[in-house]
Amino acid sequence: MTETRTALVTGAAGFIGYFTCLRLLKDGFRVIGIDSLSDYYDPELKRRRQQALLQHQSFSVVNEPIETPGLLADLFAKHTPDIVVHLAAQAGVRYSIDNPRSYLESNLVGTFELLEAARWNPPRHMLLASTSSAYGANTEMPYRETMKADHQMSFYAATKKATEAMAHSYAHLYDLPVTMFRFFTVYGPWGRPDMALFKFTKAMLNGEAIDVYNNGEMMRDFTYVDDLVEAVRRLIDAPPIRVDRPQDVDANDSLSPVAPWRIVNIGNSQPVQLGDMIAAIEEALGIKAERNLMPMQPGDVPATWADAELLQSLTGYVPRTDIREGVSRFVTWYRDYYRT
Incomplete structure (x- = not known):
């Protein structure tokens, strides 16, 4: 008989969390979800995602903030998860300028609560x-996991870098296998309304101009959500292992010399000009965008x-979805969801 593994997914009603839960349920996991259903963006979108997940008998959810003292400790003790995928966070670069305290509470305090819970009930x-x-x-460029990353440019980025360091210390002290994945501009159906693809599509359908920052001189490594989830799923079965000697770590591997901990990029490895992404939306909608530079x-x-070489060496997989194909899928979903 195949063992049923239990996965605990924080941020389960979020964009990435939703698709991650779906994949784990498809693969036979029992999934415990946590999500606060915050109002950072339309909570109805989150509720609709969660309602879809609740159609699965192997899914259950707790709707509380992860930083609630003792919440995660109780869930770990009750369910003893084999796998933890921590996606809950206050996201958004620009919002971190206006409301930094929410990043402190969700990203730093929330991750601390998670690590403390894992300390006493260690997952695999x-x-x-x-x-x-x-x-x-x-x-x-391209960004490699072994590069120094000391000069974050937003408080959001600073909190995420801090969680990497926090997790490393717990991995070292308590022998917790931890993979930190750095993802690159994830997009797709059910995506976040604060992201450019969603905002541009909405504005263009409403006959409004789109705000294009840096006069359009922007490049992003757009990563389709299914590709990200595939990479995460494969990484689940590739936990880092503590090495006996620091010199045993390959020069191209971000594996810590003192802990079962590593960083892995998940990106398409094909940066796209912002103008090309806008052109893909124009093609999918059949509408020419008016641009406000x-x-x-x-x-x-x-x-x-x-640089996705480490991901490929660990899992044999590299994201490949073309921006035009991914944008087309998003636009199809958007039209259906909003009945435009």
Whole structure:
């Protein structure tokens, strides 16, 4: 008989969390979800995702903030999860300028509560979401996991980089296998309304101009959500192992010399000009965008580009969905969801 593994997924009603839960349920996991259904963006979108997940008998959910003292400790003690995928976080670069305390509470305190819970009921593998924003002011491209990342440009990025360090200390002290994955501009159906693809599509359908920052001189390593989830699913079965000697760590591997902990990029490895993404929306909608060119926003970076060689060496997989195909799928979903 095949063992049924239990996965605990934080941020389960979020964009990435929703698709991650669906994949784990499809693969036979019992999934315990946690989500606060915060109002950072339309909670109805989150509720609709959660309602779809609740159609599965193997899914259950707790709707509370992860930073609630003792919440995660109780869930770990009750369910003893084999796998943890930590996706709950206050997201968004620009919002972190206006409301930094929400990032402190969700990203730092919430991750602390998670690590403390795991300390007493250790899972087989913990996978924690970080971000390409952690690379900060680095200008050498593509970004490799072994690069120094010391100059974050937003408080959001700073909190995510801090969670990497926090998780490393717990991995070292308590022998917790931890994979930090840095993802790159994830998009797709059920995506976040604060992201450019969603905002541009909505504005164009409403006959409004779109705000294009840095006068359009932006490049992003757009990563389709199914590709991200496939990578996470494969990484689940590739937990880091503590090495006996620091010199045993390959120069291209981000594996810690003192802990079962590593960072892995998840990106398409094909940076796309913002103008090309807009052109893909125009093609999918059959509408020409009116562009409102604007200066760079504080905290933003002009380009991101992932080196995905480590992901490939660990899992045999590299994201490949073309931007035109991915945008077309999003637009199809958007039209259906909003009945436009």
